[in-house]
Amino acid sequence: MIKESIRVLVVEDHHVVRQGLVALLNVVDGLEVVGEAADGVEAIAQFRKHQPDITLIDLRLPRMSGVDVIQRIRMETPLARLIVLTTYDGDEDIYRALQAGARAYLLKGMTSEELIATIRAVHAGKSHIPAAIAEKLAERMGTEELTPREFDVLEQIVHGKSNKEIGAVLEISEATVKTHINSLLGKLGVTDRTQAATAAIQRGIVPLESLRKPKS
Amino acid sequence: MIKESIRVLVVEDHHVVRQGLVALLNVVDGLEVVGEAADGVEAIAQFRKHQPDITLIDLRLPRMSGVDVIQRIRMETPLARLIVLTTYDGDEDIYRALQAGARAYLLKGMTSEELIATIRAVHAGKSHIPAAIAEKLAERMGTEELTPREFDVLEQIVHGKSNKEIGAVLEISEATVKTHINSLLGKLGVTDRTQAATAAIQRGIVPLESLRKPKS
């Protein structure tokens, strides 16, 4: 009798990378790529259609973020098994992806053996977080959560707004802005707005893409 | 008579991506992958060994940056044909790579058809810069060059240093630091240090990796 293959969905926006992954996985005994998606919306459609055993997913996707896709899939199919496969994206993304229900988090730098082993492990019900990732995660744990308002302010700081401008945008007084800043500086463990901005970018709290200037 | 294949060297640090690229290129008629490298030092060694017709190279590499590798290869072999293949890395990297002698700059998001067509075109002696990239480049052109000292100061700003600290690090007076800042703010088209920091990161003038805290 023929052994059942593990049915895999590959979600990755870079064509050549996706094609490479598919080619790589399809030659492996016991694995079968049943679907591909290049963006978040497509990913959900493909998942519904194929109900794969394992979903390999990049976090940076057009149209809908990888984290949102994970959340959505998990909501519809709580026992879905998802593996995040991405380049380093800052502590925040790791945290959110795992929070959202990803079972494993792999970096693209890993070998194909590791990838395949992880797919098998996750399919067997295990989780897998590389040591390097676990470390980042542990670091993050020591950090307090920003409140929504503090996050709003931080976002504006990253966008280069002055306190006065932030007040105007959020429709609060400049004094309040200062209060929030004071509190978020403490939580981020930094001493001024510039450090807060770089920390926010580096940790992935505020996505770098949001910096691109909208056309004038 | 058998047509000569175009001999390609693939330089890319992410294993799965590299394997995918190699698999993808090897099945194409008229292309032959003659070498692979996972970091900059290896890249140069492989280039010397194989003297490939085309070198596909990622800009983010361990041990030696892609731009440095390009410069080095071009110095030794001025007629080397190099294609940069990378995810978006900020205007600065594009500029420096082309400056260093790359003939084409492709994003990983492109289709494999585009990739193959570009390889053939560059092999035939042409250059190829996608429209989206050319646009960034044009934008950059309007910008004045930072002086070395201004760059030093900007780097420190990104690292969250105060003017006083910057003065100490660079061994100049705080007044001089302010002078440099004033001038670089103008050149970057921003109004304060926080904007300067995010602009530097976003444009790739200061690499984000340099922000990682060295272990205490």
Next chain:
DNA sequence: TCCGGAATCCATCCAAAGGTGTAGGGGTGA
């Protein structure tokens, strides 16, 4: 119901950052 955290606001004080003008020394290319 009471407590605590979040969010809002205010005033005050001091430090830091930014704007402007000026100026000397060093190097380089026309």
Next chain:
DNA sequence: TCACCCCTACACCTTTGGATGGATTCCGGA
């Protein structure tokens, strides 16, 4: 040699940012 740019530096002034302490409202959990 002269013009030009870079680096350095200082003075002066204004604006912004950050620290601190105190205050009100609202809401959800114990």
